[in-house]
Amino acid sequence: KxxxxxxxxxxxKTRGQQVTLSCSPISGHRSVSxxxxxxxxxxQFLFEYFSETQRNKGNFPGRFxxxxxxxxxxxxxxxxxxxxxxxxxxxxxxxxxGRAADTQYFGPxxxxxxx
Amino acid sequence: xQSVTQLDSQVPVFEEAPVELRxxxxxxxxxxxxxxxxxxxxxxxxxxxxxxxxxxxxSINGFEAEFNKSQTSFHLRKPSVHISDTAEYFCAVGGxxxxxxxxxRGTSLIVHP
Numbered sequence: 436k437x438x439x440x441x442x443x444x445x446x447x448k449t450r451g452q453q454v455t456l457s458c459s460p461i462s463g464h465r466s467v468s469x470x471x472x473x474x475x476x477x478x479q480f481l482f483e484y485f486s487e488t489q490r491n492k493g494n495f496p497g498r499f500x501x502x503x504x505x506x507x508x509x510x511x512x513x514x515x516x517x518x519x520x521x522x523x524x525x526x527x528x529x530x531x532x533g534r535a536a537d538t539q540y541f542g543p544x545x546x547x548x549x550x
Numbered sequence: 551x552q553s554v555t556q557l558d559s560q561v562p563v564f565e566e567a568p569v570e571l572r573x574x575x576x577x578x579x580x581x582x583x584x585x586x587x588x589x590x591x592x593x594x595x596x597x598x599x600x601x602x603x604x605x606x607x608x609s610i611n612g613f614e615a616e617f618n619k620s621q622t623s624f625h626l627r628k629p630s631v632h633i634s635d636t637a638e639y640f641c642a643v644g645g646x647x648x649x650x651x652x653x654x655r656g657t658s659l660i661v662h663p
Binding site: 439468470477478480483491525527534535536537538539540541542543544 | 581582584586591592593594595596599601640644645646648649650651653654655656
């Protein structure tokens with residue numbers, strides 16, 4: 436089975452621009468979560484989607500948004516980029532609905548640099 | 551609310567030496583515990599997890615972790631590390647009403663030759 440894929444792997448943007456990141460989960464996985472990873476804050480949860488619905492949301496401003504398509508693929512969007520948005524954005528998929536014991540399968544991440 | 555504390559941000563060790571990476575969690579209910587590893591320029595991957603039953607869990611590459619309920623700890627150990635074990639290790643806790651795991655800040659394991 437193919438793993439979680441994320442595109443693009445690297446992205447350079449300037450302040451004020453917007454960006455869209457894409458994530459394809461493992462086939463059969465219905466839950467997709469997004470995380471922001473930075474050296475200072477570690478791994479922070481952004482949001483989680485299941486069956487095209489956002490079920491959980493972390494403590495991030497409204498500039499961060501996402502969506503999930505019927506094939507479980509997910510995108511996240513960041514508008515009006517700030518320097519502090521520079522980070523590794525990780526997508527993770529899991530198999531079942533609402534099971535805390537589920538393993539999260541992570542993609543390699545998209546490295547976003549905001550200049 | 552749950553939280554995870556990884557007590558060491560960085561652990562340097564020589565090759566073939568033993569290592570312990572510490573993890574403590576706080577939760578008022580039964581939890582599931584995970585260790586994930588992140589190699590350079592990669593995403594996280596599951597190393598091992600505790601769901602129930604035996605408190606000692608092992609991974610395929612020689613790591614083990616022991617769930618200690620009274621001390622609310624889930625420390626990761628390996629008796630003899632290899633250069634290839636150099637990576638970032640994350641402890642995570644799930645359950646307690648949320649199916650989104652809470653991750654610790656990570657511990658960077660640096661293995662020197």
